[in-house]
Each structure stands twice: as structure tokens, then as C-alpha cells.
Amino acid sequence: MNKETIINKIIIQPDGIFDLKETLFSGQSFRWSQIDILEPYHATVIGKRILLIKEITAGYIEVLCSDDSINGMSISDFIGWYFSLDIDVIKALPENFCADFPEVWRLLKPYSGVRILRQNPFEIIVTFMCAQGIGMHLIRRQVSMIAERYGEQIVLDTPQGDLIFHTFPTPLALASADPSELSRCTNNNRVRAANIITMARSFESDMLTPACVLSDDCPLVTVLDTLCTQSGIGMKIADCIALFGLGRFDAFPIDTHVKQYLWEWFGIEAAQHTLTGKNYRHLQDEARKILGNNYAGYAGHLLFHCWRKEIKKMKAF
DNA sequence: TTCCAGGGAAAGC
DNA sequence: GCTTTCCATGGA
Structure with missing residues (x-):
């Protein structure tokens, strides 16, 4: 220990x-x-x-x-x-953003302190594989349980007593996990557990890591396509991995909330329709026209939180 | 009981 | 290739 x-x-x-x-x-x-x-x-x-x-x-x-x-x-x-x-993403927005969308601008400015963290790629891949069709609370619980079960325990010695932490499991630890046992950490979802194990094995054998490691030099579309070859990773999750785990601030994930504000705030009509693969790409193109290319995802994340908190009045972050 | 929660994949056209 | 349907689970 x-x-x-x-x-x-x-x-x-x-x-x-x-x-x-x-x-x-x-x-x-x-x-x-x-x-x-x-x-x-x-x-x-x-x-x-x-x-x-x-x-x-x-x-x-x-x-x-x-x-x-x-x-x-x-x-x-x-x-x-x-x-x-x-990164000061507010300053990085296109010049005419403020003039074109004054109300959004007003709501968004207090959110300039929201940071996108450059988190560990493997940890982020697992985390977002746990994020399909369930609420934040359950996502957090899954990640915590995975770390507690498969990570290494670390005890912090403080004057007030010991505090227990867990490292995030290595790719090897999850690659060799038992599916039914791991599924206890993934809301009893066996498919999800199996997907994570398969992904961890790919990560171990360098099938995934080249795209991750080389992401700065790699075209975004190549990074995303590589991630999408894994079962359990679709377009949205791939964008989230690129944005939060690979420092690709141009990646623009579109979920239900993003889809809502793209229509309500920016009047993008396609955002009223179903998120098919084609429409997903189309909406990304439209969003980039408004938010610029290099920091579209970063700006989108601020908008995401602003929308949830200011408009939807959601309390949980 | 029903419906939603930061989707994905198979089936169908 | 693109769209619709089905899938899976916990919690409110």
C-alpha cells in the first residue's frame, strides 16, 4: 500500500x-x-x-x-x-460573435472560467464509454467503482487522519479483467464491460495509442475514425475523447443539450431533426461557422454548461 | 408504470 | 450510404 x-x-x-x-x-x-x-x-x-x-x-x-x-x-x-x-476561449471566438449573438454572449461571459482538463487518454476513453444513455450521477459512480476495484489504493496521510484514494486502472488491469466482474462496475451492463475490456486490449497492443499519441500531428478525422473502430465508441464518444483526453479542442461533440442550444440559440434548423450520422457532421460544420474552427469544442463546452445551468436550471455539474 | 439520462449498433430502406 | 428501430440499466 x-x-x-x-x-x-x-x-x-x-x-x-x-x-x-x-x-x-x-x-x-x-x-x-x-x-x-x-x-x-x-x-x-x-x-x-x-x-x-x-x-x-x-x-x-x-x-x-x-x-x-x-x-x-x-x-x-x-x-x-x-x-x-x-486558453482564453472567449477571446478566441470569431470577432462577429458578440455582435451576432449578443444575448448568448451575455450569458456566456461568466462561464469563461470553465476549463477543459487535459486528462489521461485511457481514463477518458473508459469514462466516456460509460456515458451512453445514462445520467451524470451514474457515470461518476461507474468511474469511481472501476477505480476502486481495478486501481491501486493510495492513502494520504493528513493531520486529520488517513484519506483513501485510487489510481485509475492501467490498460493492462482492465485488459485482463473478468467481464462479469467488471460489469458490476458498469451498471450491470455486460456489453459495456466487454467493450471496455476489448478496448483496453487494443490500447495495450498499440492499436489505439498511435492515434492518441500522435494526435497533435494527426488530422482530427483520422483520430476520430481510429477511435470509432472500437465497439462501444461512436461519433459522439469519439469527439468527447478527442476533446477531453487528447487536447483536441477543435473536436465538437454533439449530445442532446448541444443539439438543443444549436437550435434555440443559433437557429440552426437541422438541430431540430434526428441526430443521424450525416446530420451530426452537418451540425458540426454549422457550429464551426459560428464558433470558429480551432476551439469549436472548447467553446461548445462552455455553451454546454451555460445552457444546462442558465436555461435548463440544472444543478448537477 | 413511465420516461429520461451528455448513445451505439443492428436492421431496414 | 442514410435512416429507423431496437437495445440496456438505474433512478426519479
Whole structure:
């Protein structure tokens, strides 16, 4: 059993002026959880290191970590990269966006602090394979159960007592999992469990990793096509993997909420029709005309949260 | 009981 | 190739 202690306390001051407060952990960050020690923290495990966010204000982020580096980067550099603090997607929107959609612009500006995290590709693939046709709550539960059952336990030694964390399982751990046992972690969905195992074996044998590793050089469509060869990964999930796990901020996933705001906010008529494969691509093209190409997915994610919270009045993130 | 939840794949045209 | 139908599960 690994026992970790917090050895680092670091203050990060983003270059841009983001109001990260409250919005930082929105959405795709399924493995972030609130924990209670003396005051609210947010905690997650990156590789084998534990990361705690102690405080976030408009000007800085205070971070605690169990090591002085992660993935070969200093904690400060890692945080900047991990939270994509270099991206100001509001500024990256096309010039005429504000003039063309003033009401959306007004609603969207407070969401500029929503960050897309550069999360681990394998973890994101598994996470979004768990995300078909079910609610956020159940997605989170599946990911937690998978980590608890197949990940490595890490204990954090704190003055207030031990806290238990789990690393996300390696591809090998899931590749060798028993389907019926894994299905207990996937809402008893055996097909999903089998798909994850098959994917993990592909990942292990480098059938998937080239597209992931080389994604920066790889045309987006090639990355997506490679992902879609896996059973259990369709177009939407492939886009989510590219966006949240491969740093492809041009990938634009379309789900039921995105489809709704594409019609309600931007008047794209095709968004009233069924999401067939052809219509899905068509809607992406239309969205890129409005949001620009390079950060279409990033902007879409802000719009996604803005829509859910401001219009649909949903509380859960 | 019914219907929805950040879809996917098989069957059908 | 594109569209419609079926599938699967938990929770409100």
C-alpha cells in the first residue's frame, strides 16, 4: 500500500484573468471530488500523485500535492497545462460573435472560467464509454467503482487522519479483467464491460495509442475514425475523447443539450431533426461557422454548461 | 408504470 | 450510404 503525504503547497497565478471560482470543476472532470478535511478541498489522483485544490479565486489557484512534479513537469507548469490556463476561449471566438449573438454572449461571459482538463487518454476513453444513455450521477459512480476495484489504493496521510484514494486502472488491469466482474462496475451492463475490456486490449497492443499519441500531428478525422473502430465508441464518444483526453479542442461533440442550444440559440434548423450520422457532421460544420474552427469544442463546452445551468436550471455539474 | 439520462449498433430502406 | 428501430440499466 502506498502512503503519501502532502509535501508541496503552490500558488498559481494564471496569466489571463479567469474567474475560475466555482466553474473550474464543471462537466467532464468525473474524477474530481469534494473532500472534507478542515475546509472544502477538491481532490483527484493524477497518475499516482494526489492533487488537492485548496482555494480558487479570480486571481490565483492554491494547490497541494504529494510530489514536487507530475508527468515530468513542475507542479506549477503541470497545473497550467492540465487546466489549459493558456486558453482564453472567449477571446478566441470569431470577432462577429458578440455582435451576432449578443444575448448568448451575455450569458456566456461568466462561464469563461470553465476549463477543459487535459486528462489521461485511457481514463477518458473508459469514462466516456460509460456515458451512453445514462445520467451524470451514474457515470461518476461507474468511474469511481472501476477505480476502486481495478486501481491501486493510495492513502494520504493528513493531520486529520488517513484519506483513501485510487489510481485509475492501467490498460493492462482492465485488459485482463473478468467481464462479469467488471460489469458490476458498469451498471450491470455486460456489453459495456466487454467493450471496455476489448478496448483496453487494443490500447495495450498499440492499436489505439498511435492515434492518441500522435494526435497533435494527426488530422482530427483520422483520430476520430481510429477511435470509432472500437465497439462501444461512436461519433459522439469519439469527439468527447478527442476533446477531453487528447487536447483536441477543435473536436465538437454533439449530445442532446448541444443539439438543443444549436437550435434555440443559433437557429440552426437541422438541430431540430434526428441526430443521424450525416446530420451530426452537418451540425458540426454549422457550429464551426459560428464558433470558429480551432476551439469549436472548447467553446461548445462552455455553451454546454451555460445552457444546462442558465436555461435548463440544472444543478448537477 | 413511465420516461429520461451528455448513445451505439443492428436492421431496414 | 442514410435512416429507423431496437437495445440496456438505474433512478426519479
